[in-house]
Amino acid sequence: MSFQTTETIQRLWETFLQEQVAGLPPEQRGAISSQFEQRFSELLGKSAGDSDSGFFDLLGMGPQGNVGFDKIAYPYVTPDFDDAVVPSQLHAAAELYFIYQHERMKIFEVVETLLRLFRLGKMRIQRGPGARGLYLLEKWKPLRYTRNDRMIAYRRAFNYGSAQPPAGAVVNRNFHRQIVGFMVAVGQYFRDLLIGEVIRGGQLIDQRPFGSVGTIQRIGLDLRYALDRSTYGNIFALAMETGHYLIQVLKLLDAPDIKKAFDANTKWDVVEIVSNRYLGGVAEPSQRAKMAESGRRVLQFVADNDFKTAVDPILFQNVVRPMGAHAEAWIAAYRMTPEGRGFPGVTPALQSVLGVPQAA
Template sequence: MATEKEYRELFDRVAALRREVAGKLSNELGSDPRLGDAVLKQLDDMLFAVETEQRTSPAPADGGLGQLVGIGDGAARELGQTRMPPGVDVYDETVASERVIAVGDLYYLYQHERIGVFRVVQKLQELFQRGAIRLSDGPGAFGLYRFDRRDVLRYTRRDRISAYRRVLGYGRGLGSANARPNTDFHQLFVQFTNQVALFWRDKRISDVIRERAYDPSFGSVAVVRRSGLDLRNNLKFTSYGHLNVLRVEVMQLLTEAFQILGAEDVLDLFGATNAWDTVDEVLIRYFDERLVTSPRQRMAVTGRAVLRWLAAPHILETTRSEFETLLLEIAEPAEEWITSAQSLRVADRSTSPRVLPADRHRPAGVAVPERVVRRNGHRKGPVGTLT
């Protein structure tokens, strides 16, 4: 248990140690900035170890209140003798990784839903049952039969759409069980991918114009970290519930759908070479749709990669060189996601101020009414968008 005096002296000693080390290594720090990161990390680790030990040490039964107010034999004669707790656990370290990974999988499924994979299989089922296509006893025909028989055991399309609305904010209406839609997700996700892409664009520029290309870049680590923490914290409360079970089941459903679409008899029926060709052919022939298969599928893959990276503790890394090394994993996925999203007009490269206000929907001092629609004379709720 640390007293207030020991608590104060600890930070004074650490500050003096930092100043002394910086003075002795001033010449080396000028030529090798990474040395400064390494020294600061060691000092921060030492301070963190001391605070952890103090936080886990047993406290008095009254929490130190008797010392502070002067009651009992242990009453403090001066403020420096009272117990000084170091603080509580850090908020940003309490996010469960498995829930963020589940959101990444749900985002992957949502993009395939928007492409129309499940609608294509349902259309094939309809044509198969009507005898309108030349399928009878091949693997694709048998797969369509089993796909239809298992339908009663699965989450319905309505269940999936409600989950997308609740967790990702995409679609219209309310989320699962009338939950509040997560309308902030898309804006925070675009912000994070933009900041990751901008960071690496800054780094590439600094690599070109400076003599030592491997020095830390002038990109802002703090902005990337803050935008990533904002997104991860946004997902903290929306990833509860049946999300884990639902995404496992729908991932199995997606795999089964592609086994049907890639079956030999189905490929021969449409003159396709793979399952994606079948998807495109059915969407063109029976739905008369403009294909967005390629950008949507790449958004699914790269978006899931970015969200999976957020599930790891990399975003909390404080050493610049290590943070850059870990962030390199999603540098290209972030750029590719933004480019694909731009082609669909659902995101833009950031030209606005780097930091989003916490209350994005209500400017300071201005009351903005919710946008509503009226159908048949009845007032409906706020209008959502399917992104």
């Protein structure tokens, strides 16, 4: 289809859209407008036709020879940048984040300490399931990725820790800033929505959230892109292997003979006692556990959501609603950690991520 014909269709489409929307009831206009926008994008893509023939027509090498601009096909470029991600890498990053928070809780160090105590005969267990599990861990060493390997992975994917990244590796230096920004954007969205529901005075105010969908989409897309470009290589394999190892060692810490050896009621009591006794102190297990749970769920949401620009606001509100509780829980836990005690608050943090200058 020629450029002139496509241009005419675009003008007529806008007139047609206004006429159709004007005749609809107010409560139906939002959903219909989103459907029209999606249909308009499809028409633009089909009107472009064969891009190669249009290029040859422009050069004068097509079957018609030299033709005017009005007869050259419309050069519609398909926007596919936001879709150019590897989903498996993003899901691996979500699992790696969960593993990282347990690393900060000293779970792996606690297990290594138990292995050392078991080997040196400093822990009074011998034939129970915990002793059997420690024996098998020591015999087979199922976790091939060392602490240094994991630290390099955390540095590459999240820029966490002080490990030296390999030369030439991509480091996701803005991850923490982006995940904090995404959490506060989702939190601000539902806080504003709650305000709108409280003070609503019009017939449709409950269908028009005050929060900005665009802010969540923009930060979410940036987070997807940055994670995708930094989690290649062994990140997927490391997350899978370490995740399965973490499941087994958490079961091991819950073994009755190990709990009895430390006079503990739960596996988390074992972690706390061993950390205080041998590792210089406990490392915020309550906050880290909640950040691991909510952070992984939000990153899974980011991995699976395409953040389409023309999404229906009401549909987006329903889809993102479960993430509101996770975002608020993550922020509350983050503010109680050493690195989060300087958290300025939802609004200043969101302004910082969006590049809005702070008032003096």
